[in-house]
Amino acid sequence: MAFLEIEDVHKSYGEHEVLKGVTLDVERHEVVCLIGASGSGKSTLLRCVNALEEIQEGEIRIDGDTVTGAGVDLNALRRDVGIVFQSYNLFPHMSVLANIMLAPTRVGGVSKQEARERAMQLLGSVGMEDKARAYPDMLSGGQQQRVAIVRALAMQPRVMLLDEITAALDPELVGDVLEIVRQLAHGGLTMLLATHEMGFAKEVASQVCFLDNGSILERGSAAQIFENPQEPRTQQFLSRVVKSGRL
Template identity: 65%
Template sequence: MAFLELNDVVKSYGDNTVLRAITLHVEKHQVICLIGASGCGKSTLLRCVNGLETIQGGDIRLEADVVSGEGVDLDALRRRVGIVFQSFNLFPHMTVLQNITLAPVRVLGIDRADAEAQALTLLARVGLDAKAAAYPDQLSGGQQQRVAIVRALAMNPEVLLLDEITSALDPELVAEVLAIVRDLAADGLTILMATHEMSFAREVADRVVFLHEGLILEEGPPEAIFGEPREERTQAFLRKIVAAGRL
């Protein structure tokens, strides 16, 4: 049994089926990159794993525990599975340090001094310890996204979900955020990442998953997906990416 499993997962909004019997197995310490055109279901898939969306079919399991459906303890799930969004979602009225320590103190019951010490250690890791007392509107977009990643890491998640975390950033800020993800991957954190950064996926991913209209059409190691894709839809998608100079 895999560390994280999606088994025949179906997600619908009324008559609109967004995920169609998705089956995806992720081993511990793997980095899985989800690719595909906008609207293919990448973000919805991540939101289902974190319990932000309820599913209409199948199940999601974390270390064999069912974490989808009726009666799931969502607080317990989100202690194990962190998520970072493309919009930073920092609380504007709180400092960087307050943003990061809020959940560890309130949800995990960590002593405030210990939570702050951990937060400062994590901020130093991403080069932002000097910004602990700053407010979000005093930071660049890249800095805010790094803070959002630190906020997720402060909960010590077993799995980190990254939802297009560079899409709202100016091109010059993308590299600084991806450098953090590269370090986390090197540390062995299990990461499930929706991304349009194909070169990054090619470099970092253990496996690349191509979604099209709510289906997994193809998955495999980066060299196979980017080098010799089997499916015509994958080939067409990658041709557009190459034409746009993004691979």
């Protein structure tokens, strides 16, 4: 039994079927990268795992517990499954420290003192303890994204979902954010991430899934997918990536 099991998941918006029976197993401590063109279903799949989107068919399980369907404790699910988006979604009226402390104290039942200590430790780990009292509009995009990652980590999730977290950043800021993800991967955090950063995916992924038109068309190790893709559509996608200089 895999740690995260996605079984035959279907998701539609009206007549438009976005996910067409996606099945994927993620082992504990594994880093799985979702690649594919925009609109292929990567972001929707991540949002379904965190129950931000309701699925029509299929089942998602974490450590054997079903986390889809009626009766699911969403607060418990979101303690276990953190998510970071390409838009940072920080609360603009709250300081960096307050942003990070909010969920652990409101949802996690953690005392303010413990939440503050954890937040400062996490900010220190990404070199931003001096920004604890700053507000989001005082930070660069890369700094805001680092805070967003720390905010998710403050809940001590068992699974982290990362949805194109560098897409909105200036190129010179991408490296700092990817370095944090690299450290999390080396630390053994189970992660499922959608990314256009192919070189990064090739480096950190234990498994790569190529999504096309709502289905996982091909999956395998990073070396297999990037160096010897079998499906013509995967080959076509990666050849365009290479031509664009992104791999």
